[in-house]
Amino acid sequence: MAAATFIEYSKGTQFVSTHIYGSWWFCMLWGALAIGTITYIIKMRMHSATLLLLHTSFIVILTGALITHLFAIKGLVHIRKGITTNQYIVNNGKEIKTLPFNIRLNNFNIIYNNGTSAPKDYISYITITDDKQSKDGYISINNIFTYNFVRLYQTSYDDDGNGTYLTINSDPYGIAISYTGYALLFFSLIWLLIDPNGSYRKLLKSPLLKKGMLCIMFLCGFSSVTQAASTLPDISANKFGKLDIMYNNRICPIQTFAIDFTEKLYGSSSYNDYSAEQVLTGFIFWNDEWKNEPIIKIKDNTLRKYFGLPKYISINQLFDKNLGGYILGPAVQEYYQGNHDKLHKAIIEIDDKVQLIMSLRHGEPFKIFPYGKGDNIIWYSPKAQVPKSMDTDKAMFVKNIFTLLNQSAHSGNYNQFNSLIAKIRIYQEQNGGNTLPSVTQVIAELTYNRIPFANILFMINITMGFITLLYSIYRLTSIKNNRHITKIISYTSIIIMLLSFIALTYCEILRWIISKNIPMANGYETMLLLAWFVMLFSLIFYHRFKILITFGFLMSGFFLLVSHIGQMDPQITPIMPVLSSPLLSIHVSIIMMSFALLSLTFICGLTALILYVTHRIKHDEKTIIDNQLSSLYLLSKILLYPAMSALGIGIFVGAIWANISWGQYWSWDPKEVWALITFMFYAIVLHKKSLPVFNSPLYYHIYTTVAFAMILMTYFGVNYFLGGMHSYA
Template identity: 40%
Template sequence: MRPFKSSLVILYICLVALLAATTFMEHAYGTEFVEKYVYHTIWFCCLWGVLAALMIAALVKRQLWRRLPTLLLHGSFLVILVGAMITFLCSKKGYMHLTVGTEVGCFIEQDSKRVVELPFALCLDSFRVKYYPGTEAPADYISYIHGAEPISMNRILFRQGYRFYQSSFDENEQGSWLSVNYDPWGIGVTYAGYIMLGISMLWMLASRMGEFRRLLRHPLLRKGGVFVLLIFGLGGTVQAENRSLPALARKQADSLASKQVIYHDRVVPFNTLAHDFVLKLTGTSSYGGMTPEQVIGGWLLRPEVWQNEPMIYIKSAELRHLLQLSSPYARLTDLFDGQNYRLQEFWKGGQKPHQKMTSLEKAIMETDEKVGLILMLRNGTLIRPLPEDGSVKPLSETKVCAELLYNRIPFSKLMFMFNLAVGLLAFFYVLYCSMRSLAGKLIPVLTIALYVSLFCQLFSYSLRWYIGGRVPLSNGYETMQFMALCTLLLTCLFRRRFSFVLPFGFLLSGFALLVAYLGQKNPQITPLMPVLLSPWLSIHVSLIMISYALFAFMMLNGLLAFCIGGWRKENVGNEIPDGRKIRVKQLMLLSRLMLYPAVFCLGAGIFIGAVWANVSWGRYWAWDPKEVWALITFMIYGAAFHGQSLAIFRQPRFFHCYMVLAFLTVLMTYFGVNYLLGGMHSYA
């Protein structure tokens, strides 16, 4: 490798490693530490500057002006870096406090804490919190400014180059806190880079002379693969032993299911409240063969009996040991010693507020939440009927029926069991066929199963969308549901030309649904925070999850290639059959083909997320761990495009190994950041 190329590659690797290490430093030492010693330092900016200079030299050396889409793509990165540098050097950020009837003509700068004068003054006429109907959940925060448009979440006030964002408010609602951002040049330059990036990506996908279109025409990718579907029986639910417990009669309980109440700041059928109550306490949606309505009715009628029923599930063995429990289920009376609340004896969290909670403390909090639900039910504060004055609009009969259907069918459980079982059987069958160059005859059956799975997942997702009245993309459960849907849709698109992706579609969607099921088991559908009510968020998350699904396909391609092993000798003196070599080459070509839409969706998702953040908080990049790991993923997969300059990426063995290992960054971005590093984007 030539010195120039070596310098560029080494710097690129060092920068990626530095970004990864800094996220762990932030977790250990805090955000202010990494901002002071890494992100906001001259040497860090110089690293990016050197990388940009080497990139320009490489563009000139390879004469990329002859390949305009590629030139525009790399040029967009340079423009984005220039915009970021302008923002870093010239922007001002701060906050100002407005009280009703008082003019304010200055703000406090964020870093230096000095007072900065404005060329104008703002006066707050009034402040109002807008709530979801009949609830205390805020739908928006609105500051009414004299002589100007109101400021609210996702609605900015522009004046003479300054932008004002709704940040917080006083408890008495007589004052409002605004974030202030002055960046007249950096944002425009950066947005220009985003536009260039979008145009270049679409151009590269559409260009007849580009590699993407050449891969689509490759003769090896016109050949299909073979897989099979085996029909199997799914296990049923396990019935609990019968107990003589006081409860509502089944007919009376069923009549309560569609009654409407206010729960989790929205209007729901009573079945939703009862379902969540039983699910949180026991970990299952029913108890002792009784419906959720019967259980909650029993607690209301005879609490002195039910408090001795072992139905509070405690997962932590450590907490069970402290409570001296012989089974995973505790009675309410097990948690009280007379008037003494036993969990209070073990809680030490208040003594170390700045440290991460231990597993025991988390278990105590989870159990305390379950006790709180029971106490709220007994005190009459859990169930809130709709007010009789008509101030809250009831749900339509159609919406009630839809939510009852959603609660009663365990879509995630059935779907992950079906998809994983089919996917595993199909994967081993295709491996068997590939090793022996056999042709399968059951692809039509597998295709039918794929469309059945897609229809069920689409129906479940649409039902949740209809019930919640918003796109379900606000938490980890919903994004995993969306990823499963994207995976099945992509499989349907690819299956005609690349039939060997069929088992991958089942496996990936099945694992996504399994993660959703294990993580939260159908969490409550709640109104969104005001800042999340933005179309930019839906587009941002959708593109990111589509890219993750494509990356997962590429990872499975690599694993299958390693199982086939078409790059080594089968035995001493016996070469691998040509058919196996062709299949490995075919898998590599397919991964290279998927690389384009995968990386482009990830890049577009990152920068659309930056636009959303700029509209909502006044900054398009904050070096949050999630943002950093998304950038790392983008950079690592982006390196795989450079097969012409880096010959090693043209070797099937290295390419497949790289795709498998690169997927670890996807796992880190989604799961690792959520559950290990935390940050603004954490779902945990």
């Protein structure tokens, strides 16, 4: 499976679907695994009802998958409004087949998020007819229409809005069997944790826990450039920044656009002593002066050397009459003609920044004037062609207000400027209707823009993680211990962790309020969620395992650092219609919970290996290191069992969501494949009766440390290298 994901990267999805995932020999491999499992269970005379049920669930799931593979009917129907058809397309358009009924498209409707062009849902209104009856219905995202065991899903639509694409799927037996397997799996994974006679409950009864050895062992230690360009004063710039704008298909404060604008140019949310709003308004009202400001950051060394440019340049440095005008022009043309090497990609990145600045001169981004009624309100820029139905006074206001703002700014009459801003605000409130964000949303967004949560918290958490880790290693390798210092570090650590957790929770709440969706729709948000879960588990289990505070600081700091370094923080936008499902929230939350727990087993293993090497170098007694490795072994196993239960449940909840949304519960997308690989890879270490080598704490820790590479590949490798439907980098 791992090899197939890399083959897909080079050969394409269709190749691996046909020659690997859909091949007879791949099905035979799964069949051999199932037969081997049954044979081995019989040979070992497995008596545990929980384990029998768990392994049986996989056999049932594989049986359902085989029936789906052999007998399921899948295809695509394209219908135009008013047309009736009974044909569907299979094999990527290579074959046409006939349905046992007719489908007529009566109407098609796209529902947009208020005041934007971002689709919220697509709805096809249809009539099904056969020899016996006629039935009306509708199909939308996450709403399936079923007729005689054939399910129809809303997939896409024609650009003119007069046609629709529907996915059809008929698989009554395969899905029923697969869902039965999922139910057995969910039950057995949960029962695995609560079974009084199970392995997990035996771990919790360990003498190490009863004697409080873990708490004793890890006590606890743990736990300038001169400002030349003109701009608005702070007060006026702030007032301008609080006006609403339609940006990224949602209505938000101009401040958000200003921050994104400045960060894209300069790599920071401010420039020298100028705020983002001052930078933006500087380019709007004093464009000629700001074109001389060295605000464009060139990150690529090759590009800088090629053109002889410094790291920060002004837009005017990119225009030279002696070189024919725009010096990047020829290279930009070469890029669009097919030259996509590293240099040309870097040039396009700079060209995007230039085009962004140029667009301000035409007023294209400033859609700040709403007009319309009810759900048909559209936001216009000052230079846009307004509807003829707009009354003369409003049209003149829209057309001339920026000219008046420009005159006020240049004359230094900021009282008049502020008065004009107030008039724009009144216009927005009178004409924005239900497209305007609530007061709570505006306050949340302005607060979120002001505080760089991830940047601050990663520095705090990583610093505290290394301080507590070094002190804990010192405690475990030192004869003398100062209890007073230990208490200070312990209490300080838990207080800082709690404050960090509260701050991250506040950040998540703000994003939730702003977007009106649970913040888990992209790479940045899932990184924050992962860090949140790590800190939550660390705080919950701190009273039993003091070492978890250190682990929590390190791993949450790592996840926050990755989001900061990668500059992953995306603009908040309306989510795709297919993502508006409660199953998505459950799926992502449980998966992130599992990854958080597995990341803590990685820190357990890494700490154990560091302690082992340290003790070997110092020639300490073997008993000491054995006790320490055993304690970390116990802690890691206590984390691993719920992590595996969460991962298994999360993967197959995702499969149910996919089946409801797309009509296919498993598509062999690289993220799905690597999640399954991670699940299987970590499951190996739980089979200590079959693989007694993992009864040794040392070998167990080596394995779990290496296993963390599976998570890194699943989360980062797929996102940034392999791609696929789940690539939300």
